[in-house]
Amino acid sequence: MTVTAPGHATTAGPVADAVRRWASQRPDDTAFTFLDHDADPAGRPVRITWSRLDRRARGLAAHLRRRCAPKDRVLILLPQGIDYAVAFVACLYADVLAVPLFPLTGAGHRDRLDGIVRDCAPTAAMTDTQPQHTGLHTIVVQDVGPGDEPPTPGHGPAYLQYTSGSTRTPAGVVVTDRNFQVNVRQALTAYGLRDAPASPVSWLPLFHDMGLVLGLGVALLTGVEATLLDPLAFLYRPARWLEALHGKPNAISAAPNFAYDLCVRRTTEDDRARLDLSGVAALINGSEPVHATTIARFQAAFGPCGLREDAQRPSYGLAEATVFVTAATGPPTTTPFDRKALAEGRAEVQDDPDRATTLVACGQAVEQEVKVVADDVECPDGRVGEIWVHGENVAPGYWAPTTGVFGATLPGDPRPWLRTGDLGVRHDGELYVVGRIKDLIVIDGRNHYPQDVEAVAERADPAIRRGHVAAFSVPGDTGEALVVVAERAPQVPRVDVEQVRRRVRAAVSAHHDVRVHDVLVVEPGSVPRTSSGKLSRAACRDRYLAAELPVS
Known part of the structure; x- marks a missing residue:
């Protein structure tokens, strides 16, 4: 028997075959470690070996096959x-389409679940010991024992990845087994880990596209051990993420921009003194706009812990391309562009x-193609257009067919x-992401990127909570009008609302030469x-128009 060394991504056969290979060749090696910070604030490690993962997934897959058709x-x-x-592995073994979601908590999750159920008409739901009132056949995972029935994996679609719905109703992306495998390989190549055993560490939710590919996919396809944390454990104490990375060789992890700011603000000198981040190969920064100031602050804070400058990897991706599209290849590149010219394309x-x-800069594509397109023609460097992607990682479509994507x-x-x-725009061979087409604000025929307006507004007054400002347009008497909704900073109990409004209007007018129709100061946690x-x-625009935002 040929034993495959961990760290080499396989793209031969379905993903399920790779899991069975690790269970056969390295049955007692750890597949996943979950750091349980509820059981122990220091993070009690809960582990599963490849053989145990395989047998538990076989038992659950057998149960699924009795209830579900392929x-x-x-x-x-x-x-x-x-x-x-x-x-997730049980779904692959049973040839059913996993729909990665979350436990039901709160009305917002219930509404989202109801929309997903209407969209994909699921047959069953897998839950923990807590009752989940879904109206579907419910399988409590812990109640199903290990099994020995051979897996019956299929080809083609593997799971439905529901988009986050930042500009529209969430849609289910049909991700195939091949998409999943190829994108893991592309990502590992981009981050210099194609031929080295990576150490993935992730607190990102496993129902999130990057959380699933990084948290589960890298381990499943390469046979390495992945370390998982709960997102709330990170938010409660960000140092836990860095401590999980401590001392690991070829560590790879990912987070949105706000998480890196959080680490700088909420780790102490004692926390940092205990960290060894010299083994970190890649910290992926994506999912939301990447800020140059965040990168600089994070490097200044954790460079003394051994973090290399080229470990921070601004990246671009989306669920419709499985997740990964482009990545920076060296130390992050930042470029100041003329604001007025950028608004003009x-x-x-x-x-x-x-x-x-x-x-x-979000770097370049790896083993796929990216073009910047306007009016169905590829743009030259320096011209803003829509980002188009072609490659084996691009999904075949949405579960509910949609045109134009x-x-x-x-x-x-x-x-x-x-x-x-x-x-996006290409400059000096690298891709820069400028914003979302549907978020673009057009006032008096001029374009304004909302993230630019938000960045100016949040610096206008210390009572405004950073990263919790939304700018958008609404119908006005003579055309579209600009609105800024800003959360009150939690540490500011009282706020002079009129002063905040004046300062935001003045700052936005000075930097963008546009009049702000309304500035609404709302309570912490109100910006959706x-x-x-x-x-x-x-969603913020909808709530503003419906007068549903709790004002300060």
Whole structure:
């Protein structure tokens, strides 16, 4: 028998075959470790070996086959942990489509679940010991014992990845077994770990596209051990994430921009003194706009812990391309572009900080193609357009067919392209993400990128909570009008609302030469976010128009 060394991604046969290979060749090696901070604030390690994972997944898959036909949809309504990995592998073993989700908590999750159930018509739901009132056949994962029935994996669709819905209703992306395998390989290549055993560490929710690919996919396809944390454990004490990375060789992890800011603000000198981050190969920064100031602060804070400058890897991706599309290849590159020219669709370097918007490069594509397109023609470098993607990682479509996203073509190029809905520009060979097309604010015929307006507004007054500001347009008497919704900072018990409004209006007018129609100061936690933590300007706009935002 040929034994495959850990760290080499396989793309031969279905993902289920890779899991069975690790169970056969290295049965007693650890597949996943979950650090349980509820059981012990220091993080009690809960482990599962490859053989145990295989046998538990076989038992659960046998149960699924008795209830489901091939390619039926099965919801995973589990908290972060080992059972999530078991449930996902069981779906692969049973040839049913996993729908990675979350336990039901709160009305917002209930509404989202109801929409997903209507969209994909699942047959069953897998839960923990807590009752989940779904109206579906419910399987309590812990109640199903290990089994020996051979897996019956299929080909084609493997799972439905529901998008976060930052600009529209969540849609189920049909991710195939091949998409999943290819994207893991592409990501490991991009981050320099194609031929080395990676040490994935993740607190990202496993129902999130990057959480699933990094937290489960890397281990399943390469046979390495993955370390998982609960997102709430990270938010409660960010140092836990860094401590999980401590001392690990070839460590790879990912987080949205706000998490890196949180680590800087909420780790102590004592926390940092105990950290060895010299083995970190890649800290992926994506999912939301990457800020140059965040990168600089994080490096200043954790460079003394051994973190290399090229370990911070600004990246771009989306669920419709499984997750990974581009990544920076060296130390992060930041470029100040002229704000007015950028709004007009041109990327021109501007050295005057008062007239510049600084963007962070997201690098280049690996084993896929990326074009910037306007009016169905590829843009030259320096012109803003929509980001289009072509590659084996691009999903075949949504569960509910939608036009205008998948299968676009260019003149003289019959290949299918994914229209991402994101605006980008190439400069010096690297991709810069400018914003979302649907979020673009157009006032008096001029374009304004909401994240630029938000960045100016949140610095206008210390009473405004950083990262919790939404800018959007609403119908006005003479056209579209600009609105800024800003959360009160939690540490500021009283706020002079009129002063905040004046300062925000003055700052936005000075930097963007546009009048702010309304500034609404709201209570902490009021600006809506998606299930993956992204700012949802569309939802904020809807709540503003419905007068549903709790004002301070």
